Amino acid sequence: xxxxxxxxxxxxxxxxxxxxxxxxxxxxxxxxxxxxxxxxxxxxxxxxxxxxxxxxxxxxxxxxxxxxxxxxxxxxxxxxxxxxxxxxxxxxxxxxxxxxxxxxxxxxxxxxxxxxxxxxxxxxxxxxxxxxxxxxxxxxxxxxxxxxxxxxxxxxxxxxxxxxxxxxxxxxxxxx
Amino acid sequence: xxxxxxxxxxxxxxxxxxxxxxxxxxxxxxxxxxxxxxxxxxxxxxxxxxxxxxxxxxxxxxxxxxxxxxxxxxxxxxxxxxxxxxxxxxxxxxxxxxxxxxxxxxxxxxxxxxxxxxxxxxxxxxxxxxxxxxxxxxxxxxxxxxxxxxxxxxxxxxxxxxxxxxxxxxxxxxxxxxxxxxxxxxxxxxxxxxxxxxxxxxxxxxxxxxxxxxxxxxxxxxxxxxxxxxxxxxx
Numbered sequence: 001x002x003x004x005x006x007x008x009x010x011x012x013x014x015x016x017x018x019x020x021x022x023x024x025x026x027x028x029x030x031x032x033x034x035x036x037x038x039x040x041x042x043x044x045x046x047x048x049x050x051x052x053x054x055x056x057x058x059x060x061x062x063x064x065x066x067x068x069x070x071x072x073x074x075x076x077x078x079x080x081x082x083x084x085x086x087x088x089x090x091x092x093x094x095x096x097x098x099x100x101x102x103x104x105x106x107x108x109x110x111x112x113x114x115x116x117x118x119x120x121x122x123x124x125x126x127x128x129x130x131x132x133x134x135x136x137x138x139x140x141x142x143x144x145x146x147x148x149x150x151x152x153x154x155x156x157x158x159x160x161x162x163x164x165x166x167x168x169x170x171x172x173x174x175x176x
Numbered sequence: 177x178x179x180x181x182x183x184x185x186x187x188x189x190x191x192x193x194x195x196x197x198x199x200x201x202x203x204x205x206x207x208x209x210x211x212x213x214x215x216x217x218x219x220x221x222x223x224x225x226x227x228x229x230x231x232x233x234x235x236x237x238x239x240x241x242x243x244x245x246x247x248x249x250x251x252x253x254x255x256x257x258x259x260x261x262x263x264x265x266x267x268x269x270x271x272x273x274x275x276x277x278x279x280x281x282x283x284x285x286x287x288x289x290x291x292x293x294x295x296x297x298x299x300x301x302x303x304x305x306x307x308x309x310x311x312x313x314x315x316x317x318x319x320x321x322x323x324x325x326x327x328x329x330x331x332x333x334x335x336x337x338x339x340x341x342x343x344x345x346x347x348x349x350x351x352x353x354x355x356x357x358x359x360x361x362x363x364x365x366x367x368x369x370x371x372x373x374x375x376x377x378x379x380x381x382x383x384x385x386x387x388x389x390x391x392x393x394x395x396x397x398x399x400x401x402x403x404x405x406x407x408x409x410x411x
Contacts, residue, residue: 017288024292031375039291047284050318114277131273 006048008055013044015059016051054109063174070170074119077166081124088125088141099143100129101159102152103136106168112175119167126163138163222360224298224379232303233382234360241343243305244389248340251396254403263406271321279321286314294390298379304386308393315398319405327402332395339392346381346388 021036044051052058088095107113117128117136125141138159146158201207208215214231224230232240271279293300294307318325350359360380372378 013284017284020285020288021292024289029375031372035295039295040288043284043288043291047287050280051284110273110277111281114274114281117274128274 004053004055004057008057009052010044010048010055012055012058013048013051014040017044066170066173070174073170074123074167077119077123081122085125085141095142097142098140100137100139101143101163102156103138103160103163104156105134105136105160107134107171107175109175112171115171115175116167119171120163136163219373222380222382223373224382225373226298226300228301229297229303229382229386230379233297233385234380237347240385240389241347244340244343244392247393247396251336251400254400258403258406260408262409264409265324265326265405266407266409267323267405270323276321279317283314283318286317287311290314290390290394294386295383297386298382304389305393307386307390309397311390311394312397312401315394316401319401327398329399329402332399336392336395336399339388339395342388343385343392346385350381 017040018037021040025032025036105113105116107116113131117131120126120128120136120138127139128136129139130137140159140163144158144162146154146162149155149158214227214235218224218227218230222230222234224234270276290307290310290313292307293302293310294304297303297307315327347359353359
């Protein structure tokens, strides 16, 4: 992934920080706006080299649209996940079949991998243990029958389909 | 066993003693002598809405200057105690991609939030010390996530010194204009911002001083972290 130009990266950091400032102050007082802009410009000048590698390309309308759609999609998955775990806790037989599974991802960029790892941790009884290149090692509360196979390839395929694929269709557009 | 029992007994005695002493102080009753004066006059005398920062920076400005000095001495002391010619970071375990990317993405937000805290010292709870500590946290995060990360030392030391001198300079200008050290010239002489108390550009020199303190504390604590995380290496 080649880096965007310095100007583009700086402007992207500035825009994001200024939006955060607006959310923090929650006021449109011109004094706050002026000072927030100055402060964002200074902080962006210090921090842009480590904040972003792609700069303004992150603000592509298609990416923003997918990111907005991803929020309710993800929240729904999270609610269902918590209900599922509550069911397992309250069930008299406590139906758990824990195990660590191996998934592969198609995401290439680091922010994409971070978003995927966090999405996995916050949803259906799965927790990301480690990420190594495109390999994800995930602890699952109920490993389904399809993933209980001796063959590595089938195992990875079944686990990835269940865990990473649902998020990847969104994250791929947002972060790739 | 005997040692522990004796310690518990003496602690109980001290606790009972303190409780007896505090029993004479009524809770929830108005006992303010000086406090009432501060609350009644803080707006016209300092222009600040946050009475705590007005007391800390204006009425009792010397204490704050002393605190800044204490912090500076702490930082210098750590530097002197751990001084060696050749010191490097010797951390071995690289963080995972999740930790590293998370630290990278959070860093600007933490720095901005620290700046938000110290710039709004006269309006909201907080001020220079919490804001500076927040900024130092951002650098601590980078130190924890990256094996080889180091703060830019030269720039940090200069900024720290300039910020500390700026604080004293603001006080000295007050001495020249108003006749005593840390006299709030921006508010009392210029009346700058008098028509918009409660908005950002008000409260005399409190935001100016808190900006300087925030920068100073932020760079100073980062320096302490840096000193403590490095280890001596052979030539």
